[in-house]
Amino acid sequence: MALAQGNTIESGRAPSPAAAVRRRLSFARRRQLFLLLFGAPAVLYVLVVAIWPLAQGVAYSFYDYSLLRPAARSFVGFENYRELFANDAARNSIVTTFVFTLSAVTLEFLLGLGIALLLWREGAFQRVCLALLLIPVTVTPIVVGLVFRALLAPDYGMLGYYLAHWGISPTRGFFGDPSTALGTLVVVDAWQWTPFMALILLAGLKSLPTDVLEAAEADGATPAQRFRIIVFPMLLPAVFLALVLRTMDAFRVFDIVFSTTNGGPADATDVLMIYAVKQGLQFFNIGFASAIANMMIVCIAVFSVAFVLLVRRADRRANEPAQ
Amino acid sequence: MGWRMNVAAAAAVAASLFLAPFALAQDKPYEGVTLTIASQNDQFASVMADLAPQFTEKTGATVKVDILSYPELLTKVTSDYIGDTKGYDIATMDIVWAGQFAETGWTVELSDLIKRDAAEINVDDIYPILMNALGNYGGKQVAFPFAGYANVLAYRTDLYEAAGLQPPDTMEELVADAKKLTNPTVPVYGFVANGQKGPAVAQDWMQYNAQMGGSIVDADGKPVLNSDANVKSLEVYKELFDDAAPPGAADYDWGGREESFRQGLAANMQTWSVGAAGYGDPSQSKVVGKFGIKVAPPGEGLPKKYGVGGWGLAINADIDAKQQEAAWAFIKWITSPEIHKAMNMNGASSYLRISETHDADLLAKFPFLPVIDETFMHGDGDYRPRIPQYPQIQDILGTAVNAVLVGDVEPKKALDDAQAEAEKLF
Numbered sequence: 001m002a003l004a005q006g007n008t009i010e011s012g013r014a015p016s017p018a019a020a021v022r023r024r025l026s027f028a029r030r031r032q033l034f035l036l037l038f039g040a041p042a043v044l045y046v047l048v049v050a051i052w053p054l055a056q057g058v059a060y061s062f063y064d065y066s067l068l069r070p071a072a073r074s075f076v077g078f079e080n081y082r083e084l085f086a087n088d089a090a091r092n093s094i095v096t097t098f099v100f101t102l103s104a105v106t107l108e109f110l111l112g113l114g115i116a117l118l119l120w121r122e123g124a125f126q127r128v129c130l131a132l133l134l135i136p137v138t139v140t141p142i143v144v145g146l147v148f149r150a151l152l153a154p155d156y157g158m159l160g161y162y163l164a165h166w167g168i169s170p171t172r173g174f175f176g177d178p179s180t181a182l183g184t185l186v187v188v189d190a191w192q193w194t195p196f197m198a199l200i201l202l203a204g205l206k207s208l209p210t211d212v213l214e215a216a217e218a219d220g221a222t223p224a225q226r227f228r229i230i231v232f233p234m235l236l237p238a239v240f241l242a243l244v245l246r247t248m249d250a251f252r253v254f255d256i257v258f259s260t261t262n263g264g265p266a267d268a269t270d271v272l273m274i275y276a277v278k279q280g281l282q283f284f285n286i287g288f289a290s291a292i293a294n295m296m297i298v299c300i301a302v303f304s305v306a307f308v309l310l311v312r313r314a315d316r317r318a319n320e321p322a323q
Numbered sequence: 324m325g326w327r328m329n330v331a332a333a334a335a336v337a338a339s340l341f342l343a344p345f346a347l348a349q350d351k352p353y354e355g356v357t358l359t360i361a362s363q364n365d366q367f368a369s370v371m372a373d374l375a376p377q378f379t380e381k382t383g384a385t386v387k388v389d390i391l392s393y394p395e396l397l398t399k400v401t402s403d404y405i406g407d408t409k410g411y412d413i414a415t416m417d418i419v420w421a422g423q424f425a426e427t428g429w430t431v432e433l434s435d436l437i438k439r440d441a442a443e444i445n446v447d448d449i450y451p452i453l454m455n456a457l458g459n460y461g462g463k464q465v466a467f468p469f470a471g472y473a474n475v476l477a478y479r480t481d482l483y484e485a486a487g488l489q490p491p492d493t494m495e496e497l498v499a500d501a502k503k504l505t506n507p508t509v510p511v512y513g514f515v516a517n518g519q520k521g522p523a524v525a526q527d528w529m530q531y532n533a534q535m536g537g538s539i540v541d542a543d544g545k546p547v548l549n550s551d552a553n554v555k556s557l558e559v560y561k562e563l564f565d566d567a568a569p570p571g572a573a574d575y576d577w578g579g580r581e582e583s584f585r586q587g588l589a590a591n592m593q594t595w596s597v598g599a600a601g602y603g604d605p606s607q608s609k610v611v612g613k614f615g616i617k618v619a620p621p622g623e624g625l626p627k628k629y630g631v632g633g634w635g636l637a638i639n640a641d642i643d644a645k646q647q648e649a650a651w652a653f654i655k656w657i658t659s660p661e662i663h664k665a666m667n668m669n670g671a672s673s674y675l676r677i678s679e680t681h682d683a684d685l686l687a688k689f690p691f692l693p694v695i696d697e698t699f700m701h702g703d704g705d706y707r708p709r710i711p712q713y714p715q716i717q718d719i720l721g722t723a724v725n726a727v728l729v730g731d732v733e734p735k736k737a738l739d740d741a742q743a744e745a746e747k748l749f
């Protein structure tokens with residue numbers, strides 16, 4: 001401030017507006033403004049790329065808005081949301097998506113935890129397994145779908161033909177029968193994403209303090225006791241992180257369904273994303289498609305918040321001093 | 324005289340130098356213009372892209388062909404039209420999009436241009452059914468016919484011979500033959516069609532349904548999905564899938580269906596003529612020399628009415644007049660007798676002109692052309708109703724028919740529910 005005054009006196013001119021602002025604002029405030037200025041491009045980017053389209057999507061969901069008749073757009077309030085729960089096909093999609101998500105994430109978690117525990121110890125075998133585990137994660141989901149579809153085709157699939165021949169699969173194949181199609185998709189999803197779950201859990205296991213585990217072992221705790229009382233509670237932050245990431249992803253499943261069953265047979269695998277894409281990009285019912293998308297966002301947000309709260313609680317517990 | 328000759332020669336050289344750019348401009352009227360085409364990924368797409376440089380040489384216009392899958396094409400073209408982004412000057416338009424395009428006015432109405440250039444186009448040489456079905460809807464010519472496909476019956480000559488049967492002339496014979504020719508222990512199946520939920524099963528069933536006397540809409544254009552004829556035809560269709568189709572057929576789309584025929588798994592298959600050339604190609608087919616192509620059999624006592632499909636070329640109404648003019652010039656060029664024949668000689672399998680199906684060179688290469696000619700002469704482009712609500716109707720049927728095929732629901736109940744859904748659209 002003194003320097004600013006000194007400069008003014010020396011130059012003999014009236015203080016510039018910038019100098020005046022500088023005089024009025026404290027250093028902390030100026031620093032805050034400076035940082036905001038640096039953050040502004042990122043904020044602007046998020047506003048333009050994420051918030052604005054999201055807001056548009058919310059706005060569209062209150063309209064009867066078809067791209068084929070844009071001029072006939074009319075405000076309908078919550079009608080699209082009401083339709084979402086009144087329409088049989090839409091309701092079926094919601095249920096199918098929840099069933100798929102719950103089954104896939106549970107299966108992936110159980111298998112992932114098992115694999116992580118098997119690979120916990122250091123060794124050449126574990127390292128090789130770890131490298132191999134990464135392969136499914138790197139394959140594009142649509143390719144995974146096409147590969148499994150070809151593999152399980154009951155007429156000329158390398159696996160499907162024999163499975164149908166020996167009576168292990170339904171005659172129409174695993175993807176062709178309404179009673180097995182969704183289950184098969186869960187297995188395909190698990191094939192691809194279990195390694196991802198295992199990797200997160202393995203990272204969690206490797207970060208556990210070894211002294212506690214060694215002490216428990218010295219005290220004569222059995223492996224099961226060590227897992228139940230020490231390992232699992234301390235692993236909870238990693239568990240919740242893995243669960244939140246996979247739940248968000250599984251809820252939005254599209255590629256493998258699109259490339260294997262396209263929502264069929266009948267409506268056995270008609271998940272919400274397939275339904276939303278059909279409404280938006282085939283029928284161009286932007287209002288209704290936006291309502292579906294918004295409902296999915298709300299569901300994913302609820303899952304995420306719930307998991308984040310659980311992670312925090314687990315984190316706090318894990319860091320609490322032993323009493 | 325000498326100096327006069329020299330002056331004249333110099334004047335001629337000067338004049339030619341001066342006038343050369345004008346002559347060039349007249350020779351290549353679209354120099355500097357770039358035409359972008361959104362094309363369905365069918366056989367014609369790559370052939371069109373290969374031939375396009377000839378158009379550039381002739382007119383100066385550069386042609387870029389963007390080859391897209393079916394859903395991608397529909398989405399990109401629609402977004403382009405709605406957003407007025409002028410991304411595509413020309414787009415291939417599926418026969419069933421005509422209603423939507425006519426209702427929205429997204430594309431240039433070509434009636435006046437066709438009338439103006441009728442002699443140049445040689446309109447009389449184009450099959451009338453294609454002129455109507457591949458672009459005309461409600462009197463509006465929203466696209467120009469480009470690639471006509473005929474629904475035909477592909478059958479295994481060796482299997483028919485071995486069983487002492489003649490290829491079918493009626494649907495009833497086809498159903499009976501399909502059951503007789505089925506022998507899962509070989510394995511060989513008498514019939515194959517698309518069964519997969521969605522457009523695949525809907526389109527194939529609509530074709531069989533029309534041949535069995537059914538119809539999706541009535542004379543007023545209103546849906547009659549649960550009519551007695553439709554229920555009956557769906558019952559027969561299910562019977563065929565249960566008794567005579569490969570077990571996985573309920574999950575087949577076009578690729579699966581064609582593959583099963585090429586692999587020798589199926590004895591009969593109704594298909595688009597566009598795929599027929601591939602059955603004789605040993606690199607992709609196990610039935611080379613063992614297949615025949617004939618017109619799709621209609622139901623007993625029903626008139627000859629064969630399914631017609633294919634693509635038109637539509638001009639984006641948003642682009643400026645100069646671009647539209649160049650686009651129209653391209654359409655006239657690519658559909659001209661000479662270039663269209665060259666396309667088909669190069670494997671486009673997309674017929675349009677009467678002269679093509681009677682052309683000696685083409686006949687020598689593709690002996691089944693008389694079947695295509697017969698189909699186009701008695702063609703039906705509306706068995707899949709070209710109404711604006713078609714995508715939704717197709718989706719409703721795609722779920723209903725597939726549910727019947729996989730045994731989830733009875734045909735009558737499925738079509739009753741489908742009808743209730745369809746009525747909401749009108």
